[in-house]
Each structure stands twice: as structure tokens, then as C-alpha cells.
Amino acid sequence: MRGYLDTLKVIVVIAFRNLFASRLKTLIVGGIILFGSMLVVVGTALVDSVDASMSRSIIGSVTGHIQVYNAKSADELAVMGNFQMEGADLEQIDDFKTMREALLKVPNVKTVVPMGLSGAMVPAGNSVDVVLEKLRDLVRRQQAGEDVKAAIPSQKDHVRQIVAVLATDMANVGKVLNDKAVAPEERAAIARATAPDFWDEFDQDPLGTLEFLENRIAPLASDADMLFLRYVGTDPAAFAKSFDRMKIVDGTTIPPGRRGFLFSKWMYEGQVKLKTAHRLDVIHDAILKRDKAIATDPDLQRLVKQNATEVKEIMLQLDSQQTDAFRAKLQKELASQESDVSKLLAEFFRVDDGNIIRRYKFFYDELAPSLTLYRVRVGDTLTIKAFTKSGYVQSRNLRVYGTFTFEGLEDSHLAGNLNLMDMVSFRELYGFATPERDREIQAIKAAAGLKEIDRDHAEAELFGAQPSEPESPAAVATVDDADAVLRGLAGKHRRERREDQAYDPAQLEQGVVLNAAVIVRDPRRIPQTMRDIEAAGTRAGLTLKAIDWQKASGLVGQFVTMIRYVLYISVLIIFAVALVVINNALVMTTLERIAEIGTLRAVGAQRRFLLGMLLVEALAVGGLFGGIGSALGAGIVAVLRIVGIPAVNDIFYFFFSGPRLHPGLSVANLAIALAIVLVVSGASSIYPGLIAMRVSPRQAMQSDE
Amino acid sequence: MTHIVSVQQVFKNYTLGTFVVPALRGVSLDVEEGEFLAIAGPSGSGKTTLLNLIGCVDTPTKGLVRIAGNATETMSERQLTRLRLHTIGFIFQSFNLVPVLSVFQNIELPLLLQRSATTKERRARVEALLDRVGIREYASHRPSELSGGQRQRVAIARALVTRPKLVLADEPTANLDSVTGTNILDLMKELNRTEKTTFIFSTHDARVWSYASSVVRLADGQIVDRVTAEEAVRAGGVPGQPSPRAT
Numbered sequence: 001m002r003g004y005l006d007t008l009k010v011i012v013v014i015a016f017r018n019l020f021a022s023r024l025k026t027l028i029v030g031g032i033i034l035f036g037s038m039l040v041v042v043g044t045a046l047v048d049s050v051d052a053s054m055s056r057s058i059i060g061s062v063t064g065h066i067q068v069y070n071a072k073s074a075d076e077l078a079v080m081g082n083f084q085m086e087g088a089d090l091e092q093i094d095d096f097k098t099m100r101e102a103l104l105k106v107p108n109v110k111t112v113v114p115m116g117l118s119g120a121m122v123p124a125g126n127s128v129d130v131v132l133e134k135l136r137d138l139v140r141r142q143q144a145g146e147d148v149k150a151a152i153p154s155q156k157d158h159v160r161q162i163v164a165v166l167a168t169d170m171a172n173v174g175k176v177l178n179d180k181a182v183a184p185e186e187r188a189a190i191a192r193a194t195a196p197d198f199w200d201e202f203d204q205d206p207l208g209t210l211e212f213l214e215n216r217i218a219p220l221a222s223d224a225d226m227l228f229l230r231y232v233g234t235d236p237a238a239f240a241k242s243f244d245r246m247k248i249v250d251g252t253t254i255p256p257g258r259r260g261f262l263f264s265k266w267m268y269e270g271q272v273k274l275k276t277a278h279r280l281d282v283i284h285d286a287i288l289k290r291d292k293a294i295a296t297d298p299d300l301q302r303l304v305k306q307n308a309t310e311v312k313e314i315m316l317q318l319d320s321q322q323t324d325a326f327r328a329k330l331q332k333e334l335a336s337q338e339s340d341v342s343k344l345l346a347e348f349f350r351v352d353d354g355n356i357i358r359r360y361k362f363f364y365d366e367l368a369p370s371l372t373l374y375r376v377r378v379g380d381t382l383t384i385k386a387f388t389k390s391g392y393v394q395s396r397n398l399r400v401y402g403t404f405t406f407e408g409l410e411d412s413h414l415a416g417n418l419n420l421m422d423m424v425s426f427r428e429l430y431g432f433a434t435p436e437r438d439r440e441i442q443a444i445k446a447a448a449g450l451k452e453i454d455r456d457h458a459e460a461e462l463f464g465a466q467p468s469e470p471e472s473p474a475a476v477a478t479v480d481d482a483d484a485v486l487r488g489l490a491g492k493h494r495r496e497r498r499e500d501q502a503y504d505p506a507q508l509e510q511g512v513v514l515n516a517a518v519i520v521r522d523p524r525r526i527p528q529t530m531r532d533i534e535a536a537g538t539r540a541g542l543t544l545k546a547i548d549w550q551k552a553s554g555l556v557g558q559f560v561t562m563i564r565y566v567l568y569i570s571v572l573i574i575f576a577v578a579l580v581v582i583n584n585a586l587v588m589t590t591l592e593r594i595a596e597i598g599t600l601r602a603v604g605a606q607r608r609f610l611l612g613m614l615l616v617e618a619l620a621v622g623g624l625f626g627g628i629g630s631a632l633g634a635g636i637v638a639v640l641r642i643v644g645i646p647a648v649n650d651i652f653y654f655f656f657s658g659p660r661l662h663p664g665l666s667v668a669n670l671a672i673a674l675a676i677v678l679v680v681s682g683a684s685s686i687y688p689g690l691i692a693m694r695v696s697p698r699q700a701m702q703s704d705e
Numbered sequence: 706m707t708h709i710v711s712v713q714q715v716f717k718n719y720t721l722g723t724f725v726v727p728a729l730r731g732v733s734l735d736v737e738e739g740e741f742l743a744i745a746g747p748s749g750s751g752k753t754t755l756l757n758l759i760g761c762v763d764t765p766t767k768g769l770v771r772i773a774g775n776a777t778e779t780m781s782e783r784q785l786t787r788l789r790l791h792t793i794g795f796i797f798q799s800f801n802l803v804p805v806l807s808v809f810q811n812i813e814l815p816l817l818l819q820r821s822a823t824t825k826e827r828r829a830r831v832e833a834l835l836d837r838v839g840i841r842e843y844a845s846h847r848p849s850e851l852s853g854g855q856r857q858r859v860a861i862a863r864a865l866v867t868r869p870k871l872v873l874a875d876e877p878t879a880n881l882d883s884v885t886g887t888n889i890l891d892l893m894k895e896l897n898r899t900e901k902t903t904f905i906f907s908t909h910d911a912r913v914w915s916y917a918s919s920v921v922r923l924a925d926g927q928i929v930d931r932v933t934a935e936e937a938v939r940a941g942g943v944p945g946q947p948s949p950r951a952t
Contacts, residue, residue: 604790
């Protein structure tokens with residue numbers, strides 16, 4: 001043993017002295033290895049940290065550890081979306097209860113949350129509609145004998161203000177473009193609404209005039225955009241319990257057994273809030289939380305410009321009294337004599353790094369209380385119109401119970417673009433039959449005197465020898481078609497009744513779902529649990545497919561895998577270069593030392609001694625510089641851990657699971673770097689080793705002949 | 706007497722492109738233990754080729770080479786290497802020391818390859834040889850810091866450190882001045898006498914012959930004759946060589 005160690009010592013001495021003998025070569029080779037190993041340590045540490053953060057974000061926000069869906073589905077489930085515009089085409093799982101019971105038999109499964117993903121367009125109404133609706137309400141109440149005389153003039157005044165704003169807007173469009181840019185009927189409508197006798201006409205025929213305003217004037221206000229809402233239908237209580245990062249920000253959660261809707265706070269702020277106010281929030285937060293500056297950030301400059309030019313949405317909300325109040329406040333705040341409130345607002349919103357904090361406070365203290373900040377407020381009823389899977393439109397009026405967010409992911413659109421709905425309403429909007437709906441259809445059928453006809457005997461029943469009683473058109477159709485017709489017939493009636501209507505909580509368990517989130521006890525056993533889940537499904541007569549959180553989240557989840565591949569390819573390229581360079585350096589060294597190698601062979605060195613010598617030489621360079629590179633990499637990671645890498649945008653916010661990533665270093669990161677370095681170094685000594693092994697001891701004799 | 710070396714009807718051809726160059730043509734030679742044998746001949750006569758075959762660093766095209774009772778033609782490359790390590794010491798014309806090792810480490814190297822001696826034994830043996838060849842004070846020096854004679858002393862010490870039965874020296878004085886060459890030959894002769902080590906060296910330097918117990922004269926790949934040193938000097942040199950001057 002001692003002899004081996006001493007031989008190794010000689011090998012090491014020869015190797016190291018050779019390295020010192022060709023310092024430049026050693027430094028070049030070492031430099032490449034140093035950089036490569038540093039990249040591996042820093043890169044793998046960052047990717048692992050992002051992976052861990054992102055898994056927290058994704059698992060904790062919507063996917064759970066595992067997602068389960070019907071294996072017969074045409075598409076793969078992508079909870080957070082993919083490049084397709086439409087959602088994934090998933091087959092339904094008929095009975096959640098059966099699936100849940102089967103899955104809970106798998107030892108590692110902790111909870112199973114029913115789910116379904118879909119999207120809908122929601123008409124949120126524009127600010128003119130809101131004002132006109134208020135005026136219509138006052139008129140109705142007046143006609144019903146209520147004393148609202150004092151309130152009507154103020155509301156009328158607000159409408160006149162709106163019409164004036166729209167008229168100015170139209171005049172500006174005409175100036176900037178040309179008169180043809182404005183349609184003649186729009187011009188005529190504005191002309192009529194601004195005519196002095198229009199409001200006299202209103203007093204005589206308020207409902208007729210309101211209809212004109214609603215149909216011809218309201219559409220001219222361009223803030224009437226639709227909300228596109230992606231939502232997950234689920235059992236709200238089970239969801240909140242399983243995804244413990246979820247917290248209610250405004251209002252309450254959807255009470256058990258009630259239909260309802262929860263906005264994601266991110267979506268609520270970004271889509272439902274007054275745009276000017278939202279943009280001001282974004283600018284304010286970017287400066288305070290992300291150390292950005294308007295002076296240097298083009299995105300913030302764009303938001304400032306948008307706020308300064310798009311004051312109309314505020315102007316449309318102001319009646320004459322509010323306009324006067326805004327004028328006075330803004331003149332004082334801005335120390336301006338300008339009387340045009342829209343110009344004052346534009347000036348006010350033209351914020352810079354010096355005044356943003358003050359103006360933000362002023363806006364919320366002085367101006368916002370007079371404005372409707374949110375188009376839909378907690379407690380309002382939201383009409384959601386969605387296309388069912390078979391293509392017809394279903395709509396539901398759902399009460400907005402509140403807003404929610406996922407702790408640590410407040411600013412992330414990836415975590416924030418899914419809203420929440422009770423599973424029963426989801427099923428109805430998706431076009432699934434529910435026991436309640438079946439009962440309703442049966443009742444309508446009975447009331448209409450319909451009878452079901454077997455498809456095979458339909459012809460005989462309808463046109464056979466014994467003609468039946470004259471049939472209603474609906475009865476002539478197939479049962480399926482009849483259902484659709486009846487659904488249409490019953491539509492409005494049911495919509496009105498169902499709002500806020502309670503349902504039996506047992507329905508959550510017993511109905512159809514599209515997918516389910518599974519929370520496991522031990523996340524290290526996810527792959528085995530997925531196999532167990534599929535097997536449990538098969539035993540229960542279900543064709544289930546289980547996918548992990550990374551796959552379930554779609555492209556988002558595969559981001560880290562992609563980054564990992566990019567890192568590995570970079571590392572591969574660097575070390576391929578290193579391999580070639582080390583190999584060449586060693587080949588040159590070997591060729592320069594043919595006589596020496598021949599002498600070693602002559603005096604009794606076996607071939608493996610020579611191979612060992614070159615191997616040690618390569619490993620020494622790799623180990624030394626790889627060690628230094630790894631240590632430097634570890635140092636960089638340690639500094640980044642203290643300082644933190646800021647999330648530059650909301651995508652990184654999600655990937656970092658918060659505003660900053662504080663990467664951690666694991667033994668594995670260092671081990672991988674050193675292993676790669678040593679493997680590459682070892683591999684690069686193979687060819688020179690083969691050359692050395694082929695050197696004959698005769699070379700020693702021939703050296704000077 | 707036992708033959709430490711027995712070469713029987715050995716032929717060695719080298720192929721250069723399409724040409725076959727015969728280097729040795731039917732050489733037979735027996736060397737007894739303890740001999741101090743010189744192989745003399747002009748350049749190209751086959752001296753080095755014969756040494757290579759005796760040193761087991763090359764194999765004959767035809768014929769038998771027996772070293773210390775080992776039939777080399779039946780031995781594997783690995784066995785031949787072990788034979789060289791344990792039985793043969795080499796002294797090269799250009800010294801062939803490992804430049805990155807110290808004098809001590811160069812001498813110690815074959816012992817390390819043998820892996821049989823303890824550190825203490827190795828140290829003792831290397832230090833004894835350093836004393837014998839007179840370079841004790843240079844033990845920690847690198848070969849590049851030594852003169853030619855000193856380097857050859859290191860090479861001799863390295864050749865003897867494993868206590869081989871046979872030492873082969875290829876033109877050991879060729880790169881040395883006459884005084885240093887004479888000193889090296891004195892040293893080799895002394896070691897031959899005291900250690901009973903067999904020395905075979907190639908040379909075309911007539912001065913060296915006087916040290917030899919016998920001289921094998923080669924010409925054109927064949928042994929011309931084998932004579933005593935005195936006979937060789939009297940014969941007026943080897944074929945193709947000028948008459949040696951008296952030393």
C-alpha cells in the first residue's frame with residue numbers, strides 16, 4: 001500500500017512539475033475550466049433556486065403537486081395556459097366522488113380538489129351606462145311616486161357634462177384627423193344631445209330620451225371594454241384549505257353552498273379598476289418597491305404619458321359640482337390658473353420622480369373619493385357569459401364575494417390571471433348537466449306534455465300506421481335537441497331565479513369535473529404517486545392521467561426545464577472546448593516528452609503508469625482550477641443570496657416566488673461542477689494517454705542517434 | 706559460468722517504407738555474469754540494435770534472446786517491462802533523466818516502480834549510491850543544474866539502484882569530455898568489480914576498450930570477432946575505424 005502511495009506521489013510530482021514547466025498552457029486550460037466550473041456552480045444554483053421558488057409558486061397557487069384528468073382527453077392539461085388561444089379540450093370525469101375516493105386510497109395523497117378551467121367574456125359596462133342607469137332608476141322611482149326631485153337635476157347635470165366631454169372629444173378628433181373621421185350619425189347624435197331644447201324634451205319624455213342616450217350616446221364613450229376572465233371552478237372551501245398561500249384581500253370567500261365569484265386581486269386591480277388609478281399604482285409601486293425611476297424607465301414614462309392623455313375616463317365620471325371641486329383642488333395643488341379640468345388632470349398626472357409620492361397621496365385622499373374606482377365592486381352581481389363545450393352560450397349572474405391573492409405572488413400575472421368560481425356554476429356555464437337542472441328540464445317537459453321517443457322507433461312513432469297526436473316542434477326533435485331548445489326557453493327565467501341561489505353542498509362531490517388537484521404528503525414521491533393514482537383510477541373503472549405540477553402548469557412550468565437545457569448546452573459547449581484544449585495541450589506535452597516517456601518505459605514503467613501520469617496531470621489542472629472556479633461560483637452565489645436578485649418584471653416575480661430571488665447553494669451544485677470538471681479532464685487525457693502508451697522504450701535509445 | 710545474456714542467431718530487420726533494412730544478421734553472443742563487455746563498431750554497425758534486443762526494449766525478427774535465464778520471445782510486453790525493471794539497468798548516451806525530478810527522485814524512480822522497498826530502504830539505497838557516484842551534495846538539484854558528467858553519474862546511480870544483474874550502457878561517454886568520460890568509466894569499472902554487476906556497453910571510442918574484459922566487434926550487423934581489450938587495441942581498431950591511439 002505504501003509502495004502504491006509513493007508511486008502515486010512520484011506521478012503527482014511529475015504531473016505538477018510538468019504543469020509548472022508550461023505555465024501559460026496550464027493557465028489557458030485552467031482559465032477555461034475555472035470559468036466553466038464557476039458557470040456550473042452559479043448556473044445550477046440559480047436554476048435550482050428558481051425551480052424551487054417556481055414550484056412553490058405553481059404548487060401553492062393552482063396546480064397542487066399533481067393534476068389528474070381524463071386520459072381520453074384530446075389535449076394535455078395546461079392549467080396556466082399554453083400557446084393555444086382556446087383552453088385544453090378535456091374529457092369530463094363523470095363522478096368526482098368516485099375519483100376522490102379512489103385517489104384518497106393512495107397512501108401519499110393528502111387531499112383532492114375538484115377543478116375545471118374555462119374562460120368567459122364579461123360585459124362590464126362603461127361609465128356612461130353607469131350614470132344613465134342611475135338616472136333611469138331615479139326616473140322610475142319618480143314615476144312610482146317617490147320623492148327624488150332633488151336628486152334628478154344633479155344626475156341630469158352629470159349626463160350633460162358627459163355629453164359635453166364627448167362633444168369636445170369629437171371636435172378634437174375632427175381637428176386631428178378630419179371631419180370624415182367622425183361618422184355623420186355620431187355627429188348628429190352629439191348635436192342633438194347638446195342642443196338647448198334636448199333637456200326640455202327629457203322632462204317631457206324622460207324614458208324615451210334615456211333610450212336615445214343609452215343607444216346613441218353611451219357607445220361613443222370608448223371605455224366600454226369587455227373583461228376576459230379565466231376562471232377555475234372548484235370547491236372554494238377545499239381550494240382555500242389546500243392552497244394555503246391563498247388569502248382573501250377584499251370581502252369574504254364564497255360561502256359554502258352558495259354560487260359566487262372571487263376575483264383574483266391582480267386581475268381586479270388591472271382590469272376592473274379605473275385605468276388611470278391603476279397606472280398610478282404601478283408607477284408608485286415600481287418606484288417604491290423596485291427602485292425604478294420615471295426618468296430612466298421607458299415603461300414608466302409610457303404609463304405617465306397614458307395617464308396624462310387619457311383623462312376622459314375620469315371626466316366622464318364627474319358631474320358639474322364634482323368638476324368644480326376638482327378644478328379648485330387641482331388649481332391649488334398645481335398652483336395653476338387653468339380652468340379646464342381635463343387640462344388640469346393631464347398636468348396632474350404628468351408626474352415625475354420628485355412629485356409622484358405627493359401626487360399619489362393627493363389622488364387617493366382628494367380625488368379618488370369622488371370617483372368610482374372599480375367597475376365591479378365586491379357585492380355586485382357579475383353576468384358571466386360563457387360558451388359551453390358544445391358551443392352555445394350560457395350565462396350566470398354571480399355575486400362577487402371578494403378578491404383573493406396568493407401570498408408572495410401578489411404582483412404576478414401568471415399566478416393572478418385565474419379567478420375563482422363555485423364548481424356548480426362552473427358546471428352550468430360549461431354545459432354539464434346537474435341534478436337540479438335535470439329536474440328543471442323534466443318539469444318543463446312535463447308541463448309541455450312532451451314524451452321521449454326512442455331513436456330507433458321515432459319514424460314509426462311519428463309517421464307510422466297509427467299517427468300519434470299532433471306534436472309540438474320541440475317534440476319532433478331528438479331528446480338532446482329538445483333539451484337544448486328547452487334550455488333556451490327556460491333561460492331567462494332560470495337566470496333570474498338562480499342568482500344568489502344556494503345549492504346542496506353534496507352537489508360539489510357528486511358531479512362532473514374536468515380535472516383535480518392532488519396535494520401529496522411527501523413531495524419527493526410524486527412520480528410513484530402519479531403511477532399509484534393512475535392504477536387506483538383503473539381499479540375504480542376510471543381512465544385517469546396524472547401529471548406533475550411542472551407539466552400541468554403548461555409552458556410556464558417548463559420554463560425552468562428550458563433554462564436548465566440552455567445552461568447544460570452552454571456548459572456542454574464550454575467543456576467541449578475545454579476538452580479539446582486540454583486534450584491538445586496534453587498531446588503537445590506528450591509529444592514533447594517522447595524521450596522522457598521512452599526512458600520511463602525503458603527503466604520499467606508499465607503503460608498504466610504513463611496513463612496514470614497523464615491522468616493525474618489532467619485531473620490536477622481540472623481539480624485545481626475547477627476547485628477555484630467552484631469556490632468563486634460559491635462566493636458569487638453567497639453574495640447573491642445576501643443581496644438578492646430583483647424580479648425585473650412580473651414574470652420573474654412569479655419565477656422567483658416574490659420580489660427577489662435569494663439563491664441557495666447545495667452540495668450537489670458543487671459536486672456536479674467538480675464531477676463534470678473531473679470527467680472532462682479525465683476524458684481529455686485518454687488520447688494523449690494512448691499516444692504515451694504507444695511510445696516504445698526504444699525511443700529512449702534513439703533519442704540522440 | 707552462467708550466461709546472463711545469451712543471444713542465438715538473431716536477425717533484426719527494420720522496414721523503411723517499402724525497403725527492408727537488415728540491422729542485425731545472425732548475431733550470436735553469450736555474456737557471462739560479472740563481465741565488463743564492450744560492443745564496438747562504427748555507426749550503423751548494429752551496436753544499439755543489439756543493446757536494444759539485450760535490454761528487451763525491442764524484439765528480434767528472428768532468433769532467440771535469453772536474459773538471466775528468461776526466454777524473451779515467450780514473454781508478454783508486461784513481463785518484459787518487469788524484467789527490465791528488476792534485472793536490467795540502463796545508462797543512456799544522453800543521460801535521459803526526468804527533467805522535472807530532482808537527482809534524488811530520478812535515482813529513486815525505478816525503486817518506486819518496483820514498489821518493493823520501504824521509504825527508509827529506498828532512502829538508504831539512494832543515499833549510498835549518491836555517495837558512490839560522488840554527487841551527494843546535488844541530491845536536491847534538478848538535472849538541468851548539473852554538468853554532463855554529473856548527469857551521467859546520476860544515470861549510473863539510477864541504473865544501479867535496483868541492484869540489477871545487468872547494466873546496459875549505450876555510448877556512455879559519447880557526450881562527455883575525455884576526463885569526465887574516463888572518470889565515468891572508472892566508476893563503472895569499480896561498480897562492476899565491487900557489485901559484481903555485468904556491464905555491456907556500446908562504444909566506438911577505443912579508449913573505452915581498455916576497461917573491457919572483452920570486446921565484441923560488429924560490422925554491418927554481424928559480429929566480426931570477440932577479443933580481449935588488449936587484442937582489440939593490438940588489432941588496430943574495429944573494421945572501418947582508424948587505429949586506436951594508446952591511452
